[in-house]
Amino acid sequence: MKKLVRHRLFWPIAALIALIVVNTIARPQFIGITLRNGQLYGPLIDILRNSAPLMLVALGMTIVIATRGIDLSVGAIMAVSGAVALTIIDSSSDPGGLGTVAIALVTALLVALVLGAWNGLLVSVVGIQPIIATLVLMLAGRGVALLITDGFITTVTSAPYKFIATGYVLALPFALFIAAAAIAVIALVERRTALGVLTEAVGINPEASRLAGVRAKGIVFGAYVASGVLAGLAGILYSSNIMAADANASGLYIELYAILAVVLGGTSLMGGKFTIAGTVVGVFTIQTLESTILFLGVPSAQAPVFFAAVVVVVVLVQSPQLHRFMRGLTTRRRDDSDRTDAGPPAPAHTQTEAVSR
Numbered sequence: 001m002k003k004l005v006r007h008r009l010f011w012p013i014a015a016l017i018a019l020i021v022v023n024t025i026a027r028p029q030f031i032g033i034t035l036r037n038g039q040l041y042g043p044l045i046d047i048l049r050n051s052a053p054l055m056l057v058a059l060g061m062t063i064v065i066a067t068r069g070i071d072l073s074v075g076a077i078m079a080v081s082g083a084v085a086l087t088i089i090d091s092s093s094d095p096g097g098l099g100t101v102a103i104a105l106v107t108a109l110l111v112a113l114v115l116g117a118w119n120g121l122l123v124s125v126v127g128i129q130p131i132i133a134t135l136v137l138m139l140a141g142r143g144v145a146l147l148i149t150d151g152f153i154t155t156v157t158s159a160p161y162k163f164i165a166t167g168y169v170l171a172l173p174f175a176l177f178i179a180a181a182a183i184a185v186i187a188l189v190e191r192r193t194a195l196g197v198l199t200e201a202v203g204i205n206p207e208a209s210r211l212a213g214v215r216a217k218g219i220v221f222g223a224y225v226a227s228g229v230l231a232g233l234a235g236i237l238y239s240s241n242i243m244a245a246d247a248n249a250s251g252l253y254i255e256l257y258a259i260l261a262v263v264l265g266g267t268s269l270m271g272g273k274f275t276i277a278g279t280v281v282g283v284f285t286i287q288t289l290e291s292t293i294l295f296l297g298v299p300s301a302q303a304p305v306f307f308a309a310v311v312v313v314v315v316l317v318q319s320p321q322l323h324r325f326m327r328g329l330t331t332r333r334r335d336d337s338d339r340t341d342a343g344p345p346a347p348a349h350t351q352t353e354a355v356s357r
Helices: 010-026 043-050 052-066 074-091 098-126 130-148 159-166 174-191 194-204 206-211 216-242 254-264 276-295 303-318 320-342 348-356
Strands: 034-036 039-041
Touching: 010 276, 043 052, 043 174, 043 276, 052 074, 052 174, 052 194, 052 216, 052 254, 052 276, 074 098, 074 130, 074 159, 074 216, 074 254, 098 130, 098 159, 098 216, 159 174, 159 216, 174 194, 174 216, 174 276, 194 206, 194 216, 206 216, 254 276, 254 303, 276 303
Parallel strands: none
Antiparallel strands: 034 039
């Protein structure tokens, strides 16, 4: 049991289960799932579908943080990606054509890749601090998205494009399959090859890993490229869900939620050791928490305070320092109880007499 409790995923999963239990007690239909027209519906299904964009961004953020970096530009990349895709579809003579949608998707992902490569270049080659390098694109990216859409919210009507975020396959949302595929690819690359070990080595000690022959610059560069591509895919999902390119709202604050999901999952912001499974649990925790706010009827003006308070509680529950303090407190109480049960110590003269005998 102690080994289970000390596992790095125990407390993140416990926090997620606790949130689900609270939701179920407050509203029993929270765990209800219905089948209509061959499609599954329910709050839990909504959580799985709505968490897809954040899941993609958080996966990329996990890799970047593992290299001791940070990527604040993911929201801006989402905005640019969605703007590129919808602008191509809007300017096409056949918005509903599969070929048009395919060209829009490939172009949007290529643009996201270039933006990720730009971040990687500034961090790994030029040597700019990650928070500054990505802040540049964070500020400029939405301006680029506004230039692409001419300052307007571009809306389109395209059934294939809308299917990406709202379609169903095998009774489950298609967006869920996209997120699952991304999780599988990242987990396979980072945990079944040497790349994951090298990524952790770079995050723990970049200079030592370089001296050991690890191509640290290439690994850091690749981490930002991966983060950019995943953010671009998240931007496609977001724009597909609302069928509009809103440069100001797309991916707003998602970089903060992604960092929070990574931390809740057990990955340290200091770099090095990281956990993909923990990030997945962290994303589901955040999405469940947002659903909790809606289900409990918390006013929108008070929602951020409620969200922050619950996040603090969740972080405290997972805190290793708190666990050590509680274990130490329990040990001291047990020792005090044992001394009380043993009775008072024997008088000194009695012990001396016993020794002399």
